[in-house]
Amino acid sequence: MTDSETYRTQFLDALLALDQPRAQRAIQDALAEHLPAQELIDRVVNTALEDVRAKQTNLDITLSRMYIMARIVEDALNRLLLAVPRPPEPLGTVVIGTARGDYHGLGRRLVATFLRVAGFKVVDLGISIENAQFVNMAVSVKARAILVSALLIHTAEELIGIREILRARDLDDEIKFIVGGAPFNFDPEFWQQVGADAMARNATDAVAVVRRLIAQPNG
Numbered sequence: 001m002t003d004s005e006t007y008r009t010q011f012l013d014a015l016l017a018l019d020q021p022r023a024q025r026a027i028q029d030a031l032a033e034h035l036p037a038q039e040l041i042d043r044v045v046n047t048a049l050e051d052v053r054a055k056q057t058n059l060d061i062t063l064s065r066m067y068i069m070a071r072i073v074e075d076a077l078n079r080l081l082l083a084v085p086r087p088p089e090p091l092g093t094v095v096i097g098t099a100r101g102d103y104h105g106l107g108r109r110l111v112a113t114f115l116r117v118a119g120f121k122v123v124d125l126g127i128s129i130e131n132a133q134f135v136n137m138a139v140s141v142k143a144r145a146i147l148v149s150a151l152l153i154h155t156a157e158e159l160i161g162i163r164e165i166l167r168a169r170d171l172d173d174e175i176k177f178i179v180g181g182a183p184f185n186f187d188p189e190f191w192q193q194v195g196a197d198a199m200a201r202n203a204t205d206a207v208a209v210v211r212r213l214i215a216q217p218n219g
């Protein structure tokens with residue numbers, strides 16, 4: 001029996017070598033050994049991603065390599081998603097998207113995938129989304145939270161508009177507003193300046209924050 005640490009090393013090596021078939025094999029072999037999918041997400045994929053993020057922060061990884069790695073991680077998570085036992089009812093619906101004028105999509109897609117794995121119903125609007133669109137969609141699908149990814153400082157600053165719309169429509173209590181992305185990781189108090197209810201530094205923390213703020217069965 002091989003433990004998750006061995007698969008973690010195999011997965012990370014494959015990731016750093018940009019070798020998608022080898023990364024897939026590590027995940028498939030681990031599943032064939034009956035390691036629980038949730039354990040593989042936490043101990044294999046997520047810890048490998050943290051290593052990669054540390055290297056990215058030290059500028060050891062180029063942008064194009066980062067892009068390929070994020071796609072490999074997304075593919076692994078989508079495979080694991082199929083193997084994770086789902087709660088009998090969705091834990092709640094959330095709307096996610098990237099801020100207007102912002103074309104960075106990798107972090108948002110990872111957060112969306114982690115939330116789906118955790119049992120939330122996720123409506124992903126994609127990139128460059130207007131503030132009003134977030135609120136309109138949240139109302140229309142009865143979402144309990146709006147999650148916005150912003151990687152550029154100026155697109156993050158504009159998110160105060162979401163709080164203004166929520167307040168004007170008296171939706172502050174019903175719909176939580178959560179942000180994430182590089183500017184919020186760089187300045188740990190910035191989320192408050194844009195009127196958010198919370199931020200999270202990574203996809204695992206995003207799940208914990210959403211659980212804390214909204215989790216209860218509502219479809």
Ligand code: B12
Pocket residue numbers: 063066067070101102103104105106107108110111147148149150151152153154178179180181182185199200201202203204206
């Ligand atoms: C890859 C990348 C790109 C790619 C994006 C590819 C794509 N399809 O997504 C491309 C090449 C397109 C790009 C373009 C640009 N980029 Co760029 N990019 C990056 C880079 C290197 C990595 C971002 C990334 O994908 N990381 C990997 C993912 C997995 O991590 P993440 O996004 O941080 O997401 C995690 C957390 O932040 C969190 N999270 C993310 N979103 C959310 C949302 C919620 C709700 C929650 C709770 C959590 C959460 O969880 C995620 C998973 O763990 C960053 C550097 C950085 N440090 O972020 C620069 C960076 C964001 N880019 C930057 C810039 C300047 C640009 C350009 C303006 C460059 C140019 N001159 O054209 C353009 C802007 C285009 C536009 N209008 O959007 C700057 C922004 C600086 C600033 N002060 O605003 C950065 C910080 C680089 C730098 N140090 O200068 N970029």
